[in-house]
Amino acid sequence: MTLADSAIRWYEENARDLPWRQPDTSAWAVLVSEVMLQQTPVVRVEPAWRAWMNRWPTPADLAVDPPSEAIRMWGRLGYPRRAMRLHACAVAIVERHGGRVPDDLDQLLALPGVGTYTGRAVATFAYGQRHPVVDTNVRRVVCRAVEGKPDAGPNTTTADLVAMEALLPEEPAVAAKASIAFMELGAIVCVARAPRCVDCPFEQVCAFRQSGEAIPAGPSRKPQRYAGTDRQVRGLLLEVLRNATAPVPRQRLDTVWVDDVQRARALAGLVEDGLVEPLDSDADRFVLAGDHPPRFPTLL
DNA sequence: GACCCGTGGTC
């Protein structure tokens, strides 16, 4: 039995029942879930995904609303640039593809916010095509089971795609199942810090398990600080703007962080990124990108 | 390749 067969058999018995895995899930719904899942845990994505899909069932529904609404609906999922890119993605899908999420990988990869992982995930899970789908979970599972190393590098490389390709069954539908099975295995069994090898279908064949080595202490990736960074300040500024029902005066934003230089840099960064706009009429007040009446009827 | 980009949960 191949690794893929073994993984699929395990998946059939142990997969989580996630809403975007239902057979009738639209390609748009899959795309939204994949973007939300970029660096955000499943437990926080699930309610946000339901609310998002309820409000914007199709790309066209989202495309007619301003980016500010997407940023608000994003809530506290983190990395709000993803919300903006998802909005831009909806616009691009309407403009380039008549409102239908493309099934061609190159067209998917050309969409805002869709990279190597997400493009392949949509082509595979929404359209049933045969592509290697390599995320951090797959990389870790393959790295351990096949190469016998405790952890993979931080980024997906061509070599990772080639390695996974070699493990895929020929039949596209089976290959898709294998990819989701490898991902699920990495997410709930072959986890980064304390893998549950006794529950793993690869236990008897895993090269790393056979080596008898332990997972080295210390970070498997470069540690990422948050406290005191521009990211934290951006988060504080955006929280105020998200919750605002009227344009926010600069003085209000000045209260979120004491360091003038860093606060100004963070605000400029948000404007640069297109998340926030100064009001045309009044450069001393700010709104989320695209915020306009009727949300702010006083501006009329 | 290195670095930037949020947020909250776990141990």
Next chain:
DNA sequence: TGACCAAGGGT
């Protein structure tokens, strides 16, 4: 409690 981590993408 601070370090580590979570289905990446863009520059």
